[in-house]
Amino acid sequence: MAAVGSGGSTAAAGPGAVSAGTLEPGTASAGETGCLSSRRRGGAHRRLKYISLAVLVVQNASLILSIRYARTLPGDRFFATTAVVMAEVLKGLTCLLLLFAQKRGNVKHLVLFLHEAVLVQYVDTLKLAVPSLIYTLQNNLQYVAISNLPAATFQVTYQLKILTTALFSVFMLNRSLSRLQWASLLLLFTGVAIVQAQQAGGGGPRPPDQNPGAGLAAVVASCLSSGFAGVYFEKILKGSSGSVWLRNLQLGLFGTALGLVGLWWAEGTAVARRGFFFGYTPAVWGVVLNQAFGGLLVAVVVKYADNILKGFATSLSIVLSTVASIRLFGFHVDLLFTLGAGLVIGAVYLYSLPRGAAKAIASTSASASGPCTHQQPPGQPPPPQLSSHRGDLSTEPFLPKSVLVK
Numbered sequence: 001m002a003a004v005g006s007g008g009s010t011a012a013a014g015p016g017a018v019s020a021g022t023l024e025p026g027t028a029s030a031g032e033t034g035c036l037s038s039r040r041r042g043g044a045h046r047r048l049k050y051i052s053l054a055v056l057v058v059q060n061a062s063l064i065l066s067i068r069y070a071r072t073l074p075g076d077r078f079f080a081t082t083a084v085v086m087a088e089v090l091k092g093l094t095c096l097l098l099l100f101a102q103k104r105g106n107v108k109h110l111v112l113f114l115h116e117a118v119l120v121q122y123v124d125t126l127k128l129a130v131p132s133l134i135y136t137l138q139n140n141l142q143y144v145a146i147s148n149l150p151a152a153t154f155q156v157t158y159q160l161k162i163l164t165t166a167l168f169s170v171f172m173l174n175r176s177l178s179r180l181q182w183a184s185l186l187l188l189f190t191g192v193a194i195v196q197a198q199q200a201g202g203g204g205p206r207p208p209d210q211n212p213g214a215g216l217a218a219v220v221a222s223c224l225s226s227g228f229a230g231v232y233f234e235k236i237l238k239g240s241s242g243s244v245w246l247r248n249l250q251l252g253l254f255g256t257a258l259g260l261v262g263l264w265w266a267e268g269t270a271v272a273r274r275g276f277f278f279g280y281t282p283a284v285w286g287v288v289l290n291q292a293f294g295g296l297l298v299a300v301v302v303k304y305a306d307n308i309l310k311g312f313a314t315s316l317s318i319v320l321s322t323v324a325s326i327r328l329f330g331f332h333v334d335l336l337f338t339l340g341a342g343l344v345i346g347a348v349y350l351y352s353l354p355r356g357a358a359k360a361i362a363s364t365s366a367s368a369s370g371p372c373t374h375q376q377p378p379g380q381p382p383p384p385q386l387s388s389h390r391g392d393l394s395t396e397p398f399l400p401k402s403v404l405v406k
Helices: 030-072 080-102 107-120 122-127 129-148 151-157 160-173 179-200 212-237 244-274 282-304 307-329 335-352 357-368 401-405
Strands: 002-004 010-012
Touching: 030 129, 030 151, 030 282, 030 307, 080 107, 080 129, 080 244, 080 282, 107 122, 107 244, 122 129, 129 151, 129 212, 129 244, 151 179, 151 212, 151 307, 151 335, 160 179, 160 212, 160 335, 179 212, 179 335, 307 335
Parallel strands: none
Antiparallel strands: 002 010
């Protein structure tokens, strides 16, 4: 077994170990072996990035399209508040099972762990009540918005969450944005305004029960809540420990309780009369499962996607939602919508570019192509590896709600 010293170097232990200056004939040097290993890791990482891209695009587009489809089907309409509660229940149970698996099926260890993490450290648990309340409100607002706006229009307008997150980060966390990011935010706002002007002008046929004004108000409120919740969570929980599944379980507990309160306040009488699962169809269950498990799936793969990839995924999901809306809902695309959506897509990509992106891309290309010319000098610590932990949320504007805490 290799022992790691305090300086980061490794020393082989046990009989038969080869010293740093000794090489058997016909064997590769440590530098060549490290180069091959690095290339293999690079290839695997690229494949994971492409898988992450596909998952992000499909999840972003499918959730909105499935909600729109379920809310516009003829017949009895389900209660949106019950769908929010069911998604939180399923999400919490899934995280509980994953934690159970992490404890190797030992119920006693799981109970002791949850008692320590949830009850003993109750201050950390209570800190999640505020973002959970806001996320529950946001989920309900999304149903209102998607019920009153075409899926493509909602997808474009919902990118205002990038603007709200950026502004809350500046005011609450004293962050600074680059000139390119400020310009991209202005471009984003302009694109959304053009799309809304197209919507107000009556772009295409509109169902009689659809209220674009209510949809716009709901999506703006949802973007404000999303931006505030993400920044608030970063502010209060920065540096705290806890696995992604534990955070999701804690959010699920609060989300279920708060969702039930919202259900009772908004639709309690109707739910009591008609039943909790009134209007549930396979399409509705698909929405619930997508909302419950889609975010958890993204939480698993998003660590392999950098900001540029997330921005590209968001842009592709807008295109996919628009194409699917034309096919499924008879959505009409005109010049104004095309211009506005194009500005939003460009703004999303520009905002996702990190500072010094050109230099980083150039260095990455140089290391990925051609022979491996740089070898680690003997006795020097190896370069840091990619961490699976979540980074600074200020550079993660495209994280779904589940990833912010979960």
